[in-house]
Every structure is written in C-alpha cells, then in structure tokens.
Amino acid sequence: MDLRQLQSLLAVAEHGTFSAAARSLHTVQSNVSTHVARLERELGATLVDRSASRLTPEGEVVVARARRVASELEALSADVASLTSEVTGTARVGIIGTTARWLTPLFLDAMSERHPRVRIVVTEATTLTQLPQLFTDQIDIGVVNLPQRDPDLDVMTLFGEDLVAIVPTKHPLAGSHGPVSFTELAEHRLLLGPSGSNLRSEVDQHAQRAGVTLSSAAEIDGVRLAATLAFQGYAPTLVPMTAIPRWAPPAEWVMRPITEQPRRYVGLAFRRRGMLSAPASAARDALRTVIAEHIDDEPGLHLPTESEVPV
Numbered sequence: 001m002d003l004r005q006l007q008s009l010l011a012v013a014e015h016g017t018f019s020a021a022a023r024s025l026h027t028v029q030s031n032v033s034t035h036v037a038r039l040e041r042e043l044g045a046t047l048v049d050r051s052a053s054r055l056t057p058e059g060e061v062v063v064a065r066a067r068r069v070a071s072e073l074e075a076l077s078a079d080v081a082s083l084t085s086e087v088t089g090t091a092r093v094g095i096i097g098t099t100a101r102w103l104t105p106l107f108l109d110a111m112s113e114r115h116p117r118v119r120i121v122v123t124e125a126t127t128l129t130q131l132p133q134l135f136t137d138q139i140d141i142g143v144v145n146l147p148q149r150d151p152d153l154d155v156m157t158l159f160g161e162d163l164v165a166i167v168p169t170k171h172p173l174a175g176s177h178g179p180v181s182f183t184e185l186a187e188h189r190l191l192l193g194p195s196g197s198n199l200r201s202e203v204d205q206h207a208q209r210a211g212v213t214l215s216s217a218a219e220i221d222g223v224r225l226a227a228t229l230a231f232q233g234y235a236p237t238l239v240p241m242t243a244i245p246r247w248a249p250p251a252e253w254v255m256r257p258i259t260e261q262p263r264r265y266v267g268l269a270f271r272r273r274g275m276l277s278a279p280a281s282a283a284r285d286a287l288r289t290v291i292a293e294h295i296d297d298e299p300g301l302h303l304p305t306e307s308e309v310p311v
Contacts, residue, residue, distance in 0.1 A: 001042050003073070006066040008035035009047060013063045017053055064136050071137035074277070088117040091283035094130040094142040095122060098223050098243045099266055102298055103143070106290040107283075114286060118279045126221070127198060134271055140280035143287065145198035146265040154272045156284075158291050160263040161240045162300035163203070165256040166230040173236055174254040181259040186212035191226045191237035194219050199264055203238055206262040240264050241300030265304065 011021035011032065018036075022029040039062075040047050047059035055063060074089060091111075095103060104122055111120055123130075123139055130142035134153070148155050165180050167173045173180060173188060186207065192214060193200035200219075207214050217235040220226040226237040227244060231253050244255065268284060270276060276284065295301050 001039060003069075005035045005039040005042075006069060008032045009039060009059070009063060010066050010070060012036060012048055013055055013059070067137045071140075071277075072274070086117055087115045087278045087282050089277060089279040090119045090121060091141075091277075091279040092121045092123070092139045093283055093287075094125050094133060094139040094144075096127060096130075096143060096145060096223075096266070097124050098240050099143055100124045101245070102242060103287070103291070106294055107287055110286040110290050111283065115279070115282045118282060120283065130269075134269060140276060141268055141270045141284050141287075143266060144269050146267045147198070148267070148269055152272050153269050156268040156288070157304055158266050158268060158288065159295060160265050160302045160304045161242060162302075163238050163258060163262045163264060164241050164244075164300070165236055165238055165258060166227055166244065167236040167254045167256060168230060168233040169252055169254060170233060171236055173256070177254055177256060179257045179259040182207045182210035182212055182214070185236070185238070185258075186210075186214055189215045189217035189235060191218055191220050191229055191235050192216045193223070193226070194221045197221070199223065199240075202262060202264050206258075206260050210260060238262075242298055263302070 007025065008021065008031075011024050012018060015021045015024055018032050019029050022032045025032065036048060043058070043062065045058040046056050047062055048054070049056050049059075093107075100122070108120060108122075111118055123133070125133070127142075127144040127148075130139060130144055131148075131150070131153075133139045134142055143158070146155065146157060165173070165185065167180075171188070173184070192203065203214065220229065220237070223239050223243045227239050227248075229235070230237040230239075231248055233252065238258070268287060270280070270284070292303070295303055
C-alpha cells in the first residue's frame, strides 16, 4: 500500500468517477484505475462499485482512514516548516451559520495579518453537520453550539448569546416591545428547531423551568431560515440575537427580549486524538482572540463566566 493508491481512491470518492479523479490528479484514467485496483488486491476487498460509480461499504471505511492519513501528512509538512519559518499550510474551519456572518470577516482579517501564508477553508454548516466532518478530517476545528459531550472531542467555550423572540407585526405578541415570558410564548404556535438540536434543547429546558411546553407550528432546521420565515409573517420564532441581520426590514417584525433571559453557548471543538497542525492551531488561536477583542461589537454577546459554561 502506498500514498498514490490512497490519493487515487480519495480522488474517486471526491469526484465521483475515475475520469474526473484523473483530471483532478493531472494524470490519465488508467493510472487511477491501476492504483485503486492494486489497493483492492492488497486489502482483499472491492472498494469501488464500478457499475454504480460509488464506494462500497468497505470503500467508505478505507476512505475515512485515508482522509486521516492525508490530513496527518499535510499537517506533518506544515508543522516542520513552521519550526523554521512562518506558519504555512491549510486550516479547515467549520462555523455555524449565524456566527459565520459576523465572525468570518474578522477571522479572515486576523489570519491575513498574522499568518498570511496559511490557506483558509471556511465551511458554513450546522453543528450536526460539523461533528462527523471533524471525525473524518474534512474540517480541523468547528465553531459549534454547546454543550458537546463526546469524549473524543476537546471543547472550548467562546461566548454566550441572548435568545430573543422575533414576532411578525400582525401577530398578537407584537403588541409590545417589552420582554415576553415563556408562559406567554406557550400560548402560541412557534417556529422551533428540530427536536434534539442544541438550540431546541436549550429552549425546551427554559420552558420546562417555567412549567410550560412550547407548541410548534413547524420544526425548522436552520436558525436563519426560521428568522426569515418570522420576518415574512409566518409565525414567531426564538433565535440568537445575531440571527437578525442588519438589513432585515424592521417595519415587518418586532424583536422582544425573553423574560427568563435564555442564552445559547458557542464553542470551539476539535478531535482529542492526535495534535492540531500548526495552521489549525493558528486558526484556533485567531478565533479566540478576535472574539475576545470584538465581543462588545455584536449585540447580545457575552463572555461567559465560569459558572455559565455549559456542561
């Protein structure tokens, strides 16, 4: 087994066909086919279903391992280079959507200033999408909703964020701009996140403490989509304050604080096994620094006290 065989299999997995894989590797299709066939013979298993142009279950397992091997080799080169010169290489960062909107420009500026030779790949994705990407080395670090209790993850809390109610102007709850309680919210059908998601769990826990259960008009897997639907008059929703873009037309909705002052918490997650590459470590440090420096620039954000850190 050699690196060319693994690279060929990874290219087939990423691009879908042997011909497309060959183009991505700047070689001919026969070379890719030969490398994959040799790998299959050595492992005693078919890795690619040629008739359907997809990986077999055995191929999925090998690709997951191959991604880790490729990531470690890339990190090895970057780490050695950083010992004698400035940090180089690639840092792959996942960020949840509402946070990505304001954090990504600050993060990119910081990395450009401090580590101009690091290539940054930012993926906007939900927490549920990022977690498997961390374990398959598709991203190095993830900015995710907390808590995260997987024992194979290291987690650092970044900030807490106020949850607020967005209410369409024609809805009965829009009669006031003052705080609204969970008891009042429970009297209406709301746009809520999917059951089991971090944000939904946080909201449900606060409702339970108030002795009520919230009623769902629809479950929306996407905070910004839920906010947009509320802006358009579908139903009220509960979202982090940064989900409200500055361009949202204020004449069509009302933002109401919530009496119980619920917050969601956001943190950095990365795999506990192994060691972050030099570029990924630089990205992690830059994210923490820019958040600490700009926490007061975004409404509703707070650096959490030790007692607030979710467990």
